[in-house]
Amino acid sequence: MPKIIDRIKAFQKDNADKKFFSFEYFPPKTEAGVRNLQTRLDKMCSINPLWIDVTWGAGGSTCDTTLEICESALECCGVDVLMHLTCTNTTTESLRVVLERCKEKGLCNILALRGDPPKDQENWVATEGGFNNASDLVKFIRAEFGDYFCIGVAAYPEGHIENDDREQDTQYFVDKVNAGADFAITQLFYDNKTYLDYCKKVQGMGVPKDFCIFPGIMPIQSYGGFTRMTEFCKTFVPQEIKDALEPIQNDDVAVKEYGIELGVKMARELLLGGCPGIHIYTLNLETSAMSIVRELGLVDDSKASRGKPWKGSNVRNRQKEDVRPIFWAQRGRSYIERTRAWDDFPNGRFGSIESPAYGEFQYSGWSGVSAKEKEARKEQWQFEGVAGLSKTFVDFLKGENNVKTLPWCPERPGDETTCLRKQLIKLCNAGYLTVNSQPRVNGAISTDPLFGWGPPRGVVYQKAYVEFFCSPEGLDKIAKGFTKEKYPEVTYIAVSKDGTVKSNEDVDELAITAVTWGVFPGQEVQQPTVVDFHSFMAWKDEAFTLWNDWYEAMPTGDANRELLNNVRDTWYLVNIVDNNFLCGDLFVNMGEMVTGLAK
């Protein structure tokens, strides 16, 4: 995991005109809250913040939570992580222990802060055997760990609330820079001029011109929250903002919208003024932060910039990972968790790990699900009988009747699914409940906005793939249709919950099949996605267990609960690969097969 400062420099070198953004979070107090935040992080990291940071739960149990969230984000979200660390209620010895743990985990970015006063104190007091200010902490990290850590510090454009002496306060900042800080993030402000003046001022006091001070923006989420926060921080609020908020203060939606509008306005001015990026205090909320960076045009939705078709992990031992089974395409976090114990990761060929032992799937049911999400699920997944079940899958594909997720598909259908939508709807209507698929691609350029991945001037390929649940009778049609005689290039594998396997191949002789690969200038052929029998067996446990998510959404005693149990216990999970990537017609052939319309 590289240092954030190196990442910034590389980013600026490669994209002189491109700006970046980063997101800040705080550690939730409950376990369910942490699980919620993790789901949110997965989603927010998918738009590629340059880093995320997590505040330090000063001295309490939440500092363990901070470490846990940071480590999990690093491992599962493929993002750089900046961990806050404060001097509050702590000794140099315990700071050393924390930093050693960070080093061990590969967390190499620290935001060094003095921190708020301890809860029972009104004014700041240093702990015995601890530090009195952030520059001491910076010096300590540099003295004890040399250049291992990239160190960020805080900047207070309006001065620190505890210090009325602005000159001394600014000098404190210069001291932190001189002590070895790599960059700074400002406290929140609502007046860009304050920020710009501050930057000029510290430069006059010896801070180098190229030392980055990132503006921290806190989108207004609610009138009450905004008022409390600005009062607590003694933040200057320009009259124009007060005037805008005053008439809408009781309209939560309008306040939120204004918050986004203001955030975009402030950020745009700062970025045009030369700031390389903006830092957003998300307060663990998704909508405002995501909307602001989207409106600023900082999100690259094109898939072309993907290094791989899937988002990798950022921990050191997974750096070389460059191939994964397709089954977890929509459940990356689960894949990472279930392969956490692996010593090595497949490099180029999945076969290099002999019989990979997947960890058990840890099903946490509805316990970590937010109340809002619970309601959403109940609303989405109501149905009547098998036909209703099929219709729910169709609604998901169509984006109708509020069906935005399925237990196996936590996000709306991607563009690749959308381009197969008509065919998939046909299959779902016929009782083949599709959960994963990709079309055949016989050579798209690697910068193709839909199918592209990897470096420029490459050519990428895919074999058609579909995965679905179907009844034993449904499977019979597949088995009769996709015989090796008639379709020598099509391979299907079906498995039931209890592990009964059916296939048109001898599964003991099945090798690993590459279903996504790319050819690039000056490289070996990359094959980041594969279908492999042993992984499929590991995935089926997870896939069948996820029916329980649906079961929970049905009212107790509902007849459909029984139906869902029956589906889980007797249906098959099936995957089909069409090896003919040149001109195979998997979806059309299968559609005709299952609807009984002969060619």
Add this chain to the structure above:
Amino acid sequence: MPKIIDRIKAFQKDNADKKFFSFEYFPPKTEAGVRNLQTRLDKMCSINPLWIDVTWGAGGSTCDTTLEICESALECCGVDVLMHLTCTNTTTESLRVVLERCKEKGLCNILALRGDPPKDQENWVATEGGFNNASDLVKFIRAEFGDYFCIGVAAYPEGHIENDDREQDTQYFVDKVNAGADFAITQLFYDNKTYLDYCKKVQGMGVPKDFCIFPGIMPIQSYGGFTRMTEFCKTFVPQEIKDALEPIQNDDVAVKEYGIELGVKMARELLLGGCPGIHIYTLNLETSAMSIVRELGLVDDSKASRGKPWKGSNVRNRQKEDVRPIFWAQRGRSYIERTRAWDDFPNGRFGSIESPAYGEFQYSGWSGVSAKEKEARKEQWQFEGVAGLSKTFVDFLKGENNVKTLPWCPERPGDETTCLRKQLIKLCNAGYLTVNSQPRVNGAISTDPLFGWGPPRGVVYQKAYVEFFCSPEGLDKIAKGFTKEKYPEVTYIAVSKDGTVKSNEDVDELAITAVTWGVFPGQEVQQPTVVDFHSFMAWKDEAFTLWNDWYEAMPTGDANRELLNNVRDTWYLVNIVDNNFLCGDLFVNMGEMVTGLAK
């Protein structure tokens, strides 16, 4: 390395109507003779005999030579090897030592023979502590090594010369079969009826019908040799053969031609009669044996049946080898020898071996070259000045003026070179002396007779590649032409004998490039041929040293000797890869570049 008997069974199962052939050799007495034989083996194994066998140099130093040739064939020719072993002049203890060594090397096929009497004895005598006959040897191998070895034995359709009792002699054969032999090869004969009667007879005595007794055919190479051999072996020669040879006995060429004709006639009759294959006593000679199997249609010249674009090694530790650098495409034996010390072989990706350490190139100069080959080289490689040098390369490409080989190209240009011939001739005429090349292929079926390899229903690809020597001035044109700005997808690397490197890329950042790859049903992507900078550096030492072969061909004091030294010491070896396998036009672009004709 599988057992020959398993190979035969698999072969018969896969190709019920297809017949096979095998070649027998004897160990030469001199080191130069051994080197000659190795070159011949490389060539003869390229047409895929099902196995080769080497006779046992009974008790003398030549038994070490037998082992050496067998091991080398196994390692370098990618062929199954059947080693003869006799009881002559040996004890059970020394036989055990030999068999242990075979086991260690993976030589698992033994032809168990009693052997000729010791040289100083007229009649057979068993060595003290040794065996008296072949069935004892078979029993010993089975008792000591269980089923590890596949054991062949000899059959004497005309009876063993030392035994006038035909019944007893046939019983000896049945004893060998009962002792655990897997198959048999007959002594030479010239009357098919003798063979067919013999097979029937032993079957009547209990030898199973499916026990294979392969007919051994010794093509008549010269009248004198044939007469001596048939007299020594007391072989029955039908009158019709005597009548045919009598009038041509002094015409060596005619005798040889008759030998081929007779061999084809006998073999065809045997194969049509149900023999699964024929065994040829080559007497270490190439022409007759190769002609016979070609005329019988037993040679599959289509490249489509290749498992890989190159012929692999058959030793155990190289079984998983599935990628090689392109540089040794025409010098496979050298590649194997220089990588002999590797513990592991790249599996799928060449990058899996970090900084492979190539062994030194052992240049043996002209010392192992046969007199005939020396004469051929001198005749082929005469030239006058740089223009004459270019012309020799052109002659090689055209197959004119008897230029059949070059130091870097021991065989005539392959079909892939031929399809680029016009473009390559243009380059050679312009002073770019090409030694290796392949055209771009954007997806050919894997059964394509020219470009195909690997299992059926696959699709294979190639990037255009060319490798040549050129003068420093010639390299300037390449460097000015193939700039990264104009040809972002073309990479060249040039190196001089002293190791000066020039490239349009930063060579420290060059990764490994796949130049041949294939996509197959139910498999990961195969990439058997790569271009890699470190391997190129190892190859360049070999490539520059091979100029010495040419130097030796020039008369002492010849002015062209100086020219060749100059070329070796100041010219560059260059390789160029065009990464645009979809529509790049490497050869046309380069042709225009070096001849100065702008597009």
